[in-house]
Amino acid sequence: MKKILLTVGAAALLSLTAFASEVKPHDEKHWDYSHNGPAHWDEFSKTCVAGNAQSPINIVPGKSVSMNHQYDLHMSEDVHTTAKVIDNGHSIKVTPKVGGSIELNGEKFNLLQFHFHGKSEHTVDGKRYDMVAHLVHQNPITKQLAVVAVFFEEGKNNPMLDNIIGGIGKNIRIDPQDILPKDTAHYYHYIGSLTTPPCSENVQWYLLKTPSFASKDQIEAFRKYYVDNERPVQELHDRTIESN
Ligand SMILES: [Zn+2]
Numbered sequence: 380m381k382k383i384l385l386t387v388g389a390a391a392l393l394s395l396t397a398f399a400s401e402v403k404p405h406d407e408k409h410w411d412y413s414h415n416g417p418a419h420w421d422e423f424s425k426t427c428v429a430g431n432a433q434s435p436i437n438i439v440p441g442k443s444v445s446m447n448h449q450y451d452l453h454m455s456e457d458v459h460t461t462a463k464v465i466d467n468g469h470s471i472k473v474t475p476k477v478g479g480s481i482e483l484n485g486e487k488f489n490l491l492q493f494h495f496h497g498k499s500e501h502t503v504d505g506k507r508y509d510m511v512a513h514l515v516h517q518n519p520i521t522k523q524l525a526v527v528a529v530f531f532e533e534g535k536n537n538p539m540l541d542n543i544i545g546g547i548g549k550n551i552r553i554d555p556q557d558i559l560p561k562d563t564a565h566y567y568h569y570i571g572s573l574t575t576p577p578c579s580e581n582v583q584w585y586l587l588k589t590p591s592f593a594s595k596d597q598i599e600a601f602r603k604y605y606v607d608n609e610r611p612v613q614e615l616h617d618r619t620i621e622s623n
Pocket residue numbers: 494495496513574
């Protein structure tokens with residue numbers, strides 16, 4: 380009898396818990412990559428559908444023009460810092476306490492956070508890379524955003540990724556530079572948008588041509604969290620892609 384009561388008690392507790400999660404205050408609709416996926420994102424921000432400078436895009440190297448050197452990318456990400464790693468429901472996001480920075484057009488943009496997509500969002504001649512990291516920077520004065528995309532290909536193990544995957548929900552020590560390939564002097568540059576709602580435009584995009592590496596196990600470990608968190612490629616319209 381005691382056992383039956385306990386079982387009933389446990390069932391009641393379970394259903395209460397389920398109920399509590401159904402009526403939590405954040406009951407409004409959330410965007411995602413399935414039922415409320417990219418085709419429905421106009422319900423969250425009109426810009427996602429009405430914008431004409433959206434990201435990601437397919438890069439066609441043969442149609443790119445040479446770089447306006449005023450906008451050359453200068454990276455200074457070599458900073459030893461602590462960082463908070465979270466699973467924010469869309470991606471694994473790393474927020475350094477003190478980020479590095481980049482400089483373009485004489486303006487400094489500070490690293491706010493970086494996060495990962497299970498496959499690359501931008502494609503190059505239709506090729507989708509195994510994974511991508513987006514390093515999101517902001518000009519503290521104008522608030523403009525600049526994102527550096529680091530593609531990942533399957534290859535040797537990247538110790539920093541182990542640190543991040545094992546550090547979800549914790550603070551870890553990182554140097555954002557450890558995620559970059561050796562060659563950061565060659566990239567594609569264009570003006571696009573955030574690839575998630577609110578899809579805000581006027582974002583400076585730099586896509587590093589040289590990929591970093593992650594082992595098969597690391598890619599699989601990451602994809603246990605997110606495998607299809609990439610937005611389909613958007614129309615280029617009248618934009619030009621610069622190449623360096
Ligand atoms: Zn992203």
